[in-house]
Amino acid sequence: MKRVVYRAFGGPEQLVIEEAPLPRMAQDSVLVRVRGAAVNPADIAIQHGVMKDQMDTFFPVTPGWDVAGTVEAIGAGVSEFVPGDEVLGYTRQAVLHQGTYAEMVATPVGTLVHKPRSMTWAEAAALPLGGLTAYQAIVHTLRVRKGESVLIHGASGGVGSLASQIAIAQGARVIGTASASNHAYLASLGADPVAYGEHAAGRIRELAPAGVDAIFDAAGHGSLQMTGAVAAPQVRVATIADSAPHATTVYARLDAGDLEALAALVAGGKLKPRVGATFPLSQAAAAQRLVAAGSARGRVVLLPSLAAPGE
Numbered sequence: 328m329k330r331v332v333y334r335a336f337g338g339p340e341q342l343v344i345e346e347a348p349l350p351r352m353a354q355d356s357v358l359v360r361v362r363g364a365a366v367n368p369a370d371i372a373i374q375h376g377v378m379k380d381q382m383d384t385f386f387p388v389t390p391g392w393d394v395a396g397t398v399e400a401i402g403a404g405v406s407e408f409v410p411g412d413e414v415l416g417y418t419r420q421a422v423l424h425q426g427t428y429a430e431m432v433a434t435p436v437g438t439l440v441h442k443p444r445s446m447t448w449a450e451a452a453a454l455p456l457g458g459l460t461a462y463q464a465i466v467h468t469l470r471v472r473k474g475e476s477v478l479i480h481g482a483s484g485g486v487g488s489l490a491s492q493i494a495i496a497q498g499a500r501v502i503g504t505a506s507a508s509n510h511a512y513l514a515s516l517g518a519d520p521v522a523y524g525e526h527a528a529g530r531i532r533e534l535a536p537a538g539v540d541a542i543f544d545a546a547g548h549g550s551l552q553m554t555g556a557v558a559a560p561q562v563r564v565a566t567i568a569d570s571a572p573h574a575t576t577v578y579a580r581l582d583a584g585d586l587e588a589l590a591a592l593v594a595g596g597k598l599k600p601r602v603g604a605t606f607p608l609s610q611a612a613a614a615q616r617l618v619a620a621g622s623a624r625g626r627v628v629l630l631p632s633l634a635a636p637g638e
């Protein structure tokens with residue numbers, strides 16, 4: 328099988344594609360033929376070494392934690408899946424070694440759920456990390472309820488677009504900041520779009536004169552500095568992109584119940600991950616460069632079935 332690896336910390340230039348033996352599979356694990364693997368900002372940060380003091384690294388490292396694919400084989404103790412099942416999951420491990428930028432990945436059953444039939448492979452790969460982050464921020468940390476108004480900074484991005492849809496599914500009204508080119512997309516989700524910039528606070532206050540009940544910052548860039556000007560007195564604030572004394576920082580973690588809840592929202596037509604671009608495995612470096620540039624308009628996904636020109 329083919330896999331993408333890096334042998335030293337660094338940027339996209341460290342990535343090479345190589346042949347490798349099939350990954351070994353434990354009794355509680357399944358072997359998944361990868362149909363889609365998302366390229367998350369976290370992959371790029373980790374590849375630069377930001378987690379090297381927290382996670383043991385065993386080079387060569389295959390990046391990537393998000394996967395969508397087909398079960399090829401099951402471990403001796405597995406009853407949850409059978410070969411041929413379509414799955415998606417968040418395969419993060421305690422160490423950096425075996426990731427999802429590959430044709431095959433072995434992963435414990437608890438990291439996977441059945442893929443809703445309505446999803447494309449790219450959409451399914453775009454869901455796990457972004458979806459878990461958005462769900463845990465909106466539902467668990469902020470506890471967004473019906474009738475509330477929620478401000479989401481970076482509402483058009485990989486996490487923000489999922490958070491907007493999840494908050495709307497909770498019955499909330501969403502005001503989302505984004506670039507002007509993403510306003511029609513946000514409106515199509517049912518959110519009220521607002522441009523970033525010096526007049527953003529005034530525009531948000533016009534939309535929510537009593538102040539917003541909750542704020543989720545998925546953008547950073549000092550977005551939370553306007554909190555005092557736009558918030559109701561008892562506002563709850565969560566962030567994944569910055570730190571602020573008045574905000575709870577959310578760190579996404581694997582929770583099979585949350586993954587099931589996300590799949591149910593998709594199956595119910597309430598959630599659709601936004602895919603910005605797809606690349607073949609051999610162009611993982613170009614895919615990472617697009618993510619780093621911040622111009623992808625949705626999640627960038629590697630599709631092993633795609634062939635690069637000349638392959």
Ligand SMILES: NC(=O)c1ccc[n+]([C@@H]2O[C@H](COP(=O)([O-])OP(=O)(O)OC[C@H]3O[C@@H](n4cnc5c(N)ncnc54)[C@H](OP(=O)(O)O)[C@@H]3O)[C@@H](O)[C@H]2O)c1
Binds near residue numbers: 457484486504505618
């Ligand atoms: N703590 C965790 O567990 C966790 C999990 C996932 C992600 N994250 C972090 O959360 C952040 C967002 O992740 P993502 O995957 O959603 O990234 P993404 O898909 O690249 O989205 C980034 C968003 O930032 C907005 N943005 C870009 N430039 C901006 C600026 N100057 N001012 C305000 N907003 C700007 C973009 O909106 P426009 O294009 O509309 O401008 C876009 O919506 C990243 O920093 C990522 O590392 C943390």
